[in-house]
Amino acid sequence: MLPPLSSEELAAWLRLSLEPGLGATQARHLLQEVGLPQNIYALSSTARARLLPQELARQMVAEPAPGTLDIITRTLRWLDAPAHHIVTLADPAYPKALLDTHDPPLLLYVNGRVELLDSPIIAMVGARNASQGGIDNALAFARYLAEHGWCIASGLALGIDAAAHQGALRAGPGGGGTVAVLGTGIDVVYPAKNLDLAHQIALHGALVSEFPLGTRAMPYQFPKRNRVVAGLARGVLVVEAATQSGSLITAKFAADMGREVFAIPGSIHSPLSRGCHALIRQGAKLVESGADIHDELGLARPGVAIDAPSRTKMASPPPKAVDVDTQRVLDALGYDPVDIDTLQRRTQLSPGALNTCLLELELNESIVRTDDGRFQRR
CATH class of the missing domain: 3.40.50.450 (Rossmann fold)
Structure with a gap:
C-alpha cells in the first residue's frame, strides 16, 4: 500500500504539475531548493522573488485558476476509486529506474497494480x-x-x-x-x-x-x-x-x-x-x-x-501435416510475402490446385494473406 497523502498535500502536488508557465525542469528545481510543493506555495515574498520570475511568482501566490481547481477536484474524486493512485517524486513507490532519468515526471497517475x-x-x-x-x-x-x-x-x-x-x-x-x-x-x-x-x-x-x-x-x-x-x-x-x-x-x-x-x-x-x-x-x-x-x-x-x-524462433507454429502439393506451396513461399503469380511460376501447379493448397494453408494457420493480397508464412 502507498503511504497516504492528505488532500492538501495531493492538491499541492497536482497544482504544481498543472501550474501554467511552470515547466517540469523548473518545478523539479523548486522541489530541490524548497522541498515539498506545499512549502513552495508557502514561500516568503523574498524567497519567491529569488527563485521565480516576477509574473510566475505573483501567479503562484494567488488562488489557482478555476480550470486548475476543477482538475484538482476531479482528480481527488478519481482517487477515491479502488486501485487508483498518484505516485509523486517524493513517494517511495516512485519507480527507481524512472527516477534516475534526466526528465522524470513530477507525478504518475496509476490505475492498477x-x-x-x-x-x-x-x-x-x-x-x-x-x-x-x-x-x-x-x-x-x-x-x-x-x-x-x-x-x-x-x-x-x-x-x-x-x-x-x-x-x-x-x-x-x-x-x-x-x-x-x-x-x-x-x-x-x-x-x-x-x-x-x-x-x-x-x-x-x-x-x-x-x-x-x-x-x-x-x-x-x-x-x-x-x-x-x-x-x-x-x-x-x-x-x-x-x-x-x-x-x-x-x-x-x-x-x-x-x-x-x-x-x-x-x-x-x-x-x-x-x-x-x-x-x-x-x-x-x-x-x-x-x-x-x-x-x-x-x-x-x-x-x-x-x-x-x-x-528456437518463438513465433513458429508447430508443423502441420500437409500433402505433397501443399508442402510444395509452403516451400515455394519461403519467408517473404509472395504474390500468387510468383507462386504459380515457382510451383507449376494449376490455378485451381494452387488456390486449394493456399486455402488449406490459411485454414490451418500456416500462412496469412497480407493487406496487399500476397501470402506469407506465419
Whole structure:
C-alpha cells in the first residue's frame, strides 16, 4: 500500500504539475531548493522573488485558476476509486529506474497494480500496422518473458504494442504482468479500439500516465510517453519498425538512458524490418528468442529453468501435416510475402490446385494473406 497523502498535500502536488508557465525542469528545481510543493506555495515574498520570475511568482501566490481547481477536484474524486493512485517524486513507490532519468515526471497517475512500476521491466514496441508475423512474435516474446518474471511495458498503441500487452496477460496471474503507458490522461483510452484491452490491463496490470485527467491524444504527447516507457525498463525490444518510426524514438531514449536495446531481424524486403536492421547496425542486440533477452539481462527467478526449446524462433507454429502439393506451396513461399503469380511460376501447379493448397494453408494457420493480397508464412 502507498503511504497516504492528505488532500492538501495531493492538491499541492497536482497544482504544481498543472501550474501554467511552470515547466517540469523548473518545478523539479523548486522541489530541490524548497522541498515539498506545499512549502513552495508557502514561500516568503523574498524567497519567491529569488527563485521565480516576477509574473510566475505573483501567479503562484494567488488562488489557482478555476480550470486548475476543477482538475484538482476531479482528480481527488478519481482517487477515491479502488486501485487508483498518484505516485509523486517524493513517494517511495516512485519507480527507481524512472527516477534516475534526466526528465522524470513530477507525478504518475496509476490505475492498477502500482507495485509493477518497480518490478523488472522489459519494454516492447513496434509498428502500429504490424505484419501478422510481427504480431505473432510480439505475443510469443511477451508471454515467454512474462512467464519468466518480466513485466512487459508498452504504449497501448495498435499493432505490436497491443500484442505485447496481450502476450503478457496470457502468462496469467503468475506472470510478470504488464504496464501500459498512455499518451493521454489516465481516464482516456486511445485508440478506442483498445478499450477492452485497457480494462484488462487495469484489472491485471497497470495503466500509467503523467498527463492530467481528461487529456486527449495530441501528437506531441507521444514522444513524452515513449520516454517514460524507456525510462521504466531495463531494456527495450523493437519487434518491427519502419525507418521513420516512433519505436525508434523509444529505442533512442533507451540508448541515451543506458538501457539495452534489442531488435528482431526480418526480411530484407519488408519495410517493417528496416528500422530493426538500422538499430542492429547501430549496436542493438539481434535476438531470435525471448531467452536471448532473458539471458542477457540476467533476471533470476527461482524455480524457472530455460530449456533448449525456448531458444528456437518463438513465433513458429508447430508443423502441420500437409500433402505433397501443399508442402510444395509452403516451400515455394519461403519467408517473404509472395504474390500468387510468383507462386504459380515457382510451383507449376494449376490455378485451381494452387488456390486449394493456399486455402488449406490459411485454414490451418500456416500462412496469412497480407493487406496487399500476397501470402506469407506465419
